[in-house]
Amino acid sequence: MKKILNKFKFFFLNYYQKFLLFFVIFALILSNFNFTKEAKSALDENELEYHIDVGPITGSATANYVYVAFFNPSESGRTALIKRIAIRADAVAAANYVNLTLRRITSATGGTLIAGADIPKKNSGSANSVVNIRHTGPSVTFAGTANSRILGQPMPAAAGYWYSVRDITFGPNDEKLVIQPGEGVALYQEAAGDADQRIRIYFEWEEVTSAPSPQNEFLFAFPRVENAGAANYVYNSFFNPVGSGKVAIVKRIWFGAETCDAGAVYTNNLVIRRISAASGGTTISAADIPKKHTGSSNSVMDFRHTGVTVTVVGGTDARLAIVTPCGAAGQPHGFMQINFHDNDEKLVLQPGEGIALMADAAGDVDQLIRMIIEWQEVSTANTPTAQNEYILGFPRISDEATAPAVNTTFYAFFNPIGSGRTAIIKRLVIRNDADAAATYSAFNFRRISAASGGVQIAATDIPKKHTGSANSAMTVLYCGTTCGATITATYVGTTDSDILTVNGPGAAGQIIGHKEIVFGGNEKFILKEGEGIGFYLDVTAGDIDHYIKILIEWQEVPTSNTPNPQNEYIIDPGPVSGSTAANYVYASFFNPSGSGKTAVIKRISIRIDTAAAAVYIPMTLRRITAASGGTQITSANIPKKHTESANSVLDIRRTGVTVTFAGDTVSRLISVTTPGAVGAVAAPSITGYKELLFENDEKLILQPGEGIALYQEAAGDTDFRVKILVEWQEVNITPDSEGEYLMSIGPVTGSLDSGYVYATIFNPSSSNKNYVVKRIEIRANRIGALTTPGYIPVTIRRITSASNGTLISQNFVPKKHSNTPTTTAEIRTTNPTVTFAGITDSRLLGVTVPGAVNQSYGNYEILIVYQDELILKPGEGLALYQEATAGDTNVVFRFAVEWSESAISAPGITCTLSATSTSFSALSPSAVSTSSPDITITITSSGGFQINVKDAGNGINPGLYKSTSPTYLILSQDASLSAGSDG
Numbered sequence: 001m002k003k004i005l006n007k008f009k010f011f012f013l014n015y016y017q018k019f020l021l022f023f024v025i026f027a028l029i030l031s032n033f034n035f036t037k038e039a040k041s042a043l044d045e046n047e048l049e050y051h052i053d054v055g056p057i058t059g060s061a062t063a064n065y066v067y068v069a070f071f072n073p074s075e076s077g078r079t080a081l082i083k084r085i086a087i088r089a090d091a092v093a094a095a096n097y098v099n100l101t102l103r104r105i106t107s108a109t110g111g112t113l114i115a116g117a118d119i120p121k122k123n124s125g126s127a128n129s130v131v132n133i134r135h136t137g138p139s140v141t142f143a144g145t146a147n148s149r150i151l152g153q154p155m156p157a158a159a160g161y162w163y164s165v166r167d168i169t170f171g172p173n174d175e176k177l178v179i180q181p182g183e184g185v186a187l188y189q190e191a192a193g194d195a196d197q198r199i200r201i202y203f204e205w206e207e208v209t210s211a212p213s214p215q216n217e218f219l220f221a222f223p224r225v226e227n228a229g230a231a232n233y234v235y236n237s238f239f240n241p242v243g244s245g246k247v248a249i250v251k252r253i254w255f256g257a258e259t260c261d262a263g264a265v266y267t268n269n270l271v272i273r274r275i276s277a278a279s280g281g282t283t284i285s286a287a288d289i290p291k292k293h294t295g296s297s298n299s300v301m302d303f304r305h306t307g308v309t310v311t312v313v314g315g316t317d318a319r320l321a322i323v324t325p326c327g328a329a330g331q332p333h334g335f336m337q338i339n340f341h342d343n344d345e346k347l348v349l350q351p352g353e354g355i356a357l358m359a360d361a362a363g364d365v366d367q368l369i370r371m372i373i374e375w376q377e378v379s380t381a382n383t384p385t386a387q388n389e390y391i392l393g394f395p396r397i398s399d400e401a402t403a404p405a406v407n408t409t410f411y412a413f414f415n416p417i418g419s420g421r422t423a424i425i426k427r428l429v430i431r432n433d434a435d436a437a438a439t440y441s442a443f444n445f446r447r448i449s450a451a452s453g454g455v456q457i458a459a460t461d462i463p464k465k466h467t468g469s470a471n472s473a474m475t476v477l478y479c480g481t482t483c484g485a486t487i488t489a490t491y492v493g494t495t496d497s498d499i500l501t502v503n504g505p506g507a508a509g510q511i512i513g514h515k516e517i518v519f520g521g522n523e524k525f526i527l528k529e530g531e532g533i534g535f536y537l538d539v540t541a542g543d544i545d546h547y548i549k550i551l552i553e554w555q556e557v558p559t560s561n562t563p564n565p566q567n568e569y570i571i572d573p574g575p576v577s578g579s580t581a582a583n584y585v586y587a588s589f590f591n592p593s594g595s596g597k598t599a600v601i602k603r604i605s606i607r608i609d610t611a612a613a614a615v616y617i618p619m620t621l622r623r624i625t626a627a628s629g630g631t632q633i634t635s636a637n638i639p640k641k642h643t644e645s646a647n648s649v650l651d652i653r654r655t656g657v658t659v660t661f662a663g664d665t666v667s668r669l670i671s672v673t674t675p676g677a678v679g680a681v682a683a684p685s686i687t688g689y690k691e692l693l694f695e696n697d698e699k700l701i702l703q704p705g706e707g708i709a710l711y712q713e714a715a716g717d718t719d720f721r722v723k724i725l726v727e728w729q730e731v732n733i734t735p736d737s738e739g740e741y742l743m744s745i746g747p748v749t750g751s752l753d754s755g756y757v758y759a760t761i762f763n764p765s766s767s768n769k770n771y772v773v774k775r776i777e778i779r780a781n782r783i784g785a786l787t788t789p790g791y792i793p794v795t796i797r798r799i800t801s802a803s804n805g806t807l808i809s810q811n812f813v814p815k816k817h818s819n820t821p822t823t824t825a826e827i828r829t830t831n832p833t834v835t836f837a838g839i840t841d842s843r844l845l846g847v848t849v850p851g852a853v854n855q856s857y858g859n860y861e862i863l864i865v866y867q868d869e870l871i872l873k874p875g876e877g878l879a880l881y882q883e884a885t886a887g888d889t890n891v892v893f894r895f896a897v898e899w900s901e902s903a904i905s906a907p908g909i910t911c912t913l914s915a916t917s918t919s920f921s922a923l924s925p926s927a928v929s930t931s932s933p934d935i936t937i938t939i940t941s942s943g944g945f946q947i948n949v950k951d952a953g954n955g956i957n958p959g960l961y962k963s964t965s966p967t968y969l970i971l972s973q974d975a976s977l978s979a980g981s982d983g
Contacts, residue, residue: 045125059197071108071184076130082177084204089164091156092791095194104143111138152221160682163332175217214295234308239278239354250347252374257325257334264364266327274313281308318461322393345389386468404542412451414532425525427553432513434505438543447492454487523568565642578720590627590707601700603727608688614717616783621670623662630657671744673781683854696866698738747892759895762877767824771872775898780858784890795846798837805832
């Protein structure tokens with residue numbers, strides 16, 4: 001560039017004349033050009049995205065032992081943005097309850113280093129990761145103090161305990177966990193652990209060259225508190241002091257009793273309440289509160305634990321949320337997670353406001369209690385506008401004088417005539433626990449058209465998410481804490497018209513009575529004036545040992561702002577009693593030919609429970625082309641989310657339906673293993689549970705003449721209780737295909753061989769397609785007794801070749817949309833031969849194979865962060881395999897995967913120019929001039945490209961050219977310049 005400017009200078013000195021210089025497309029002044037490359041993010045190799053599942057790492061009896069360190073070296077030149085963290089700990093024998101904690105670090109050495117080349121990339125064309133990942137005893141320097149926990153959980157103390165899971169994904173509007181050079185995080189135990197524990201941590205992250213600006217977001221796990229406490233004892237408080245100048249926008253609250261380490265009591269509800277003051281207890285310094293970005297300011301909130309003194313807002317019923325804690329060692333049911341959806345109002349805490357985790361009654365020292373909270377702090381000048389949203393944890397109902405009869409209404413939520421408002425339901429939660437043996441009755445939400453009686457919760461006790469909102473106009477009823485105040489409700493439809501249902505727990509510690517639905521980006525459940533929902537009991541009488549609770553989150557808008565109907569529906573038929581007939585069909589959803597509508601399935605939730613000893617068989621969802629028989633649910637009884645929507649056109653049937661299946665037996669959309677026994681603490685019997693929410697991916701499309709059915713592939717058991725919830729929309733115009741597929745591969749019977757491969761998906765070299773993998777899942781379920789060795793790791797890894805085994809016909813691979821072309825994928829089962837990429841540590845996902853029937857930690861799914869999906873290019877694939885020798889064949893394995901296929905287009909490039917010429921205008925001697933205007937080139941490319949910028953000269957020779965008469969050209973050449981001579 002210096003030589004170019006010298007050429008300009010000598011030209012000015014020798015000629016002293018004014019002229020215009022025109023340049024074609026590319027000018028000499030490179031600094032005047034801006035280049036923009038546009039490409040789809042998931043397929044862009046320059047988006048440096050990575051994921052890895054580190055472990056299983058054998059537990060240690062050493063206090064403060066570090067299992068995994070994720071560290072960004074000072075010289076890396078990149079910043080890591082962690083988007084998801086999942087921590088899981090299993091036990092293979094008796095162990096202990098030591099705290100397992102994630103904290104920030106400032107250095108990491110030692111242990112076993114996973115080389116950057118062995119860290120799995122989401123796109124194999126990306127550069128290697130710069131992050132240092134070490135496991136099995138690295139040495140680290142922690143930031144902050146022992147209180148500076150990002151996440152925390154108790155370790156499992158026995159085989160089968162499964163409460164030790166923390167899985168957090170930062171949403172599109174959340175700040176990520178930012179790890180700049182010289183920073184990291186480490187997973188460690190706070191005291192001596194046990195060699196029978198197995199620890200894993202999954203990371204998903206992006207690496208960028210420039211750190212994002214800090215957003216003042218925080219993620220903090222309070223220390224666990226073990227204190228019997230009296231009634232109203234406060235375990236944790238989070239308070240925004242008067243005069244802070246900030247507003248806390250709470251995005252996530254996880255709270256409750258993580259488990260118990262010995263026998264305890266069920267009587268002390270654990271609740272979240274609003275507070276207006278906090279003092280006493282043990283204070284945690286703001287400097288110890290972990291920031292998501294170290295460039296953020298210290299938090300201005302006040303943090304306290306262990307016997308805090310607070311001033312609660314509202315009466316006893318003013319609970320934001322409520323759980324029943326554990327009453328025996330290892331029980332998991334006392335912990336709850338509330339994650340406010342991106343589209344919903346957050347919990348806003350202005351100065352002088354806060355929340356507390358507290359007990360309604362005396363607790364127990366053996367309950368391990370804590371709160372985890374994620375929030376942002378903004379200036380009070382930027383306080384969000386109130387949205388009139390509310391969240392209420394209804395009072396617990398239990399210990400009735402007599403067992404509740406069938407059709408007892410426990411709760412009613414009703415929008416009265418004349419309210420002037422419409423309620424928009426955003427979340428429904430059922431939490432029914434038991435403190436002793438109880439009945440497996442059904443508990444359900446259903447629409448109502450009238451409600452009276454019971455005990456009404458005062459409007460002033462209904463918690464607002466933002467105290468600037470008006471009081472709720474809803475009528476909120478419960479039948480009293482012992483159900484002594486009868487609620488009279490008029491239900492809409494029939495007993496098949498349920499919108500959410502669970503089986504009540506039949507024993508203490510079971511979790512089958514828990515279920516939640518968040519409508520998120522789908523149409524919400526709309527309650528106009530004169531409409532409501534009731535929560536009631538059917539099938540069989542209840543039990544005084546049930547601890548019944550619900551939670552509702554909603555918004556209220558003026559009736560003039562009632563949302564328009566979207567023709568969306570939700571139904572949760574069942575429970576349907578089990579059958580001993582092979583291939584028995586429990587439920588079908590069919591779009592009749594000639595309906596004139598297409599059904600767009602947005603959610604499917606399958607739950608198979610058992611009320612007594614049963615059998616372990618596969619239960620499967622497949623596409624169908626016809627349905628008849630069974631019990632039909634008439635269209636008038638199919639619940640609409642908005643009563644102004646048209647009646648559904650779907651033909652919905654249950655209980656012994658006759659169907660015609662599409663494809664083959666292997667054409668499974670979803671497949672689970674049924675429970676063979678009732679749930680217990682170490683064997684919760686939830687292997688028959690599976691939910692798919694299609695949110696940022698293609699929905700399951702049912703055109704006229706198409707449907708889905710849930711059936712059992714072998715003889716079942718009459719003690720099964722089968723439910724399937726479906727949420728869908730009906731549209732007049734069929735959506736275009738997005739080229740997606742969904743398949744549950746297996747079940748494949750377990751092998752005794754080390755390295756045995758159960759299933760693969762492979763993109764052939766000749767496909768000319770890119771596969772965008774959106775979801776991967778492992779389901780390892782034991783169906784018989786263990787013969788040692790057991791509790792082995794089974795893992796998904798990348799592969800570069802696959803052959804042999806059993807090849808599934810591509811015609812049998814289920815499409816989400818029947819207009820999608822047949823897949824090009826090669827899917828194989830039963831020990832295909834593969835070539836793995838990387839090393840054993842290059843795991844994408846892993847689980848521990850259960851050592852006893854009905855243990856649940858062999859099931860785990862990763863829904864990969866939207867727009868950062870895993871890419872399989874031609875010649876790449878995935879394999880599910882076991883890393884060690886198994887002891888028996890009494891395990892079945894499934895590999896579920898969701899992916900799209902897109903054609904690889906030939907590399908192309910287009911250029912858009914902001915201008916086609918630039919001029920120096922009048923030149924002055926002894927001065928440097930630059931041209932105007934600047935020229936911006938926007939380049940769109942489906943492949944790589946190279947830019948060469950040249951001076952056009954006179955069109956024949958390059959150089960600096962005067963185009964007006966008399967013309968003159970100063971040649972571009974490598975030569976020495978001298979005064980009086982141009983060049």
